[in-house]
Amino acid sequence: MKDRELSRFENSGGDRIYRIPLDIFPGMHGYAHLVITKDLLVLFDVGSGFGDSNEQLEAGLEQINVEFKENAGWDRITHILISHAHIDHYGGLHYVRERTSAPIGIHELDRRVLTNYEERLEVIEPRFRAFLLESGVPESKTEELVTLYLLHKMLFSSIEVDFSFEALGMRLNGLEFVHVPGHCSGQVVARVGDILLSADHILEQTSPHMAPESLSLNTGLEHYLASLQKVAPLTKQVRLALGGHEGPIEDPEARIEAIIAVHRERLNQILDLLDTPATIYEVSQELFPETEVYHQILAVEETAAHFEYLYSRGFVELTNLDDIEVGGDTPRKYVRRQIEESVMPALKGGSD
Numbered sequence: 001m002k003d004r005e006l007s008r009f010e011n012s013g014g015d016r017i018y019r020i021p022l023d024i025f026p027g028m029h030g031y032a033h034l035v036i037t038k039d040l041l042v043l044f045d046v047g048s049g050f051g052d053s054n055e056q057l058e059a060g061l062e063q064i065n066v067e068f069k070e071n072a073g074w075d076r077i078t079h080i081l082i083s084h085a086h087i088d089h090y091g092g093l094h095y096v097r098e099r100t101s102a103p104i105g106i107h108e109l110d111r112r113v114l115t116n117y118e119e120r121l122e123v124i125e126p127r128f129r130a131f132l133l134e135s136g137v138p139e140s141k142t143e144e145l146v147t148l149y150l151l152h153k154m155l156f157s158s159i160e161v162d163f164s165f166e167a168l169g170m171r172l173n174g175l176e177f178v179h180v181p182g183h184c185s186g187q188v189v190a191r192v193g194d195i196l197l198s199a200d201h202i203l204e205q206t207s208p209h210m211a212p213e214s215l216s217l218n219t220g221l222e223h224y225l226a227s228l229q230k231v232a233p234l235t236k237q238v239r240l241a242l243g244g245h246e247g248p249i250e251d252p253e254a255r256i257e258a259i260i261a262v263h264r265e266r267l268n269q270i271l272d273l274l275d276t277p278a279t280i281y282e283v284s285q286e287l288f289p290e291t292e293v294y295h296q297i298l299a300v301e302e303t304a305a306h307f308e309y310l311y312s313r314g315f316v317e318l319t320n321l322d323d324i325e326v327g328g329d330t331p332r333k334y335v336r337r338q339i340e341e342s343v344m345p346a347l348k349g350g351s352d
Contacts, residue, residue: 004029006063009240009248011193015174018068019242020060022047024088025152030245032057032092034064034072035192037174041072042079043102044190044197045244049091050152057092074099079172083199084184085110087152089244093159103162105172107179109218110186117158124215125150131215133329135300136279145297180231182224183208185216189231196234196241201227202255204246207262209298210305221263221309228256263306270306270316274336277319280304281331307334315339 009017018034024047033044047053064072077100082090085106093104093114106114113120128149132142165188170177176191180201190197200208213220235241235252242248249255266287273283280303288299310316316334324330 006060006067008068009195009242011195013174013193015192016068016070017192017195017197017242018060018064018070018072020057020064022053022056022060023051024048024053025050028088028245030088031242032060033197033242034061035175035197036070036072037192039173040078040175041076042081042172042175043077043096044081045083045089045199046080046092046096048088048152049093049095050155054092054095057096077102080104081172081175081190082106082110082114083190083197083244084187085113086184086200087156089199090114091152091156094157097159104159105163105165105168106161107177107186107188108164108166109179109181110184111161111164113186114159114161117156121150121153127215130329131212131304132281132300134332135284135304136281136331136333137300141296144293145300148294149297178231178234180227181218182220182227183210185218187227189234191234191238194237194239196238196252198231198241198249198252199244201231201243202241202249202252202259203243204249204255206246207259209302211301212304212308214304214308215301219305221305222312225260225263228260232256267306267310270303270310271336274316274334277333277335279331279333280307283307 004021006021007019015035015037020032020034022030022032024030030047032047035042035044047057061072064070080096080102125146129142129146132145137145165177174192177188180187180189183200187199187201189199189201210221210224211219213223232253235256238252240248240250241252269287270283273286281300284299284303287303291299307316315337317337318324318332319335320333324332
């Protein structure tokens, strides 16, 4: 497949960007990007470190040297930048650190994930279990999903971060960073002239995954929609966006509108399903039927992010408050509130 081949892009200023294809996890593909400017040689994301990911990163750098006659050895890399703290983007850091002393940078809101990784796992495990139970996932299924959720995460350990993007004033020579929380707390995009490295904020085909802010601060649909609006003016200054997965985005502005439309449709689907009381888990099974086990986690998180948006704006309400007040991780049941259609979510942005 062509999108699984190493590819080269050049901005109007002559800077080169190489997309290195990686098999991140079984059935999941993504990219590391190598940015070469007059003064910098930047590795933007490093893959998961799982399976063949590290070897593919190494092979990609070698191919850049041989096929494109670049001098892109490990000793030439000036900076390692992580777009956001999801393990498919930073999991290979220990492998990379053994090969280069280039400083590692990430947004402040994601730095703790890398530097205090074990602490992060201890904090998130009980929170995630409670979230699943409150969402209505059966107890037996909850333990299966918690185990699966932690499986790949156990392969990483804490690593030092050398700087934050804020400390650089959100710029590194010709690279300009924009903080776009939603998909992840510290998610950034990077503009390299007229090319945008959109990471997982904007993808070519898929609407980036959402999880509720109740699981992690500065994530969720409210933040994500606001971030789409924040980055929209930037799309007028670029001719192309390169995401962390999938193909190049030739019209980023139109892609933003398409993603907003996906969320508008999903919110209204949920409202239609809540004419009678239901849990987040029950609705997730209607929205995403017949999903594989790991994708059931993503389905519950995605559904919960949309419930959170609707609940915070008064479009749905709890029906079993008396049960919840007793305590424990009682499944929450929600129902649609009867509100005039004229005030239904328009989704023009993050805070209408």
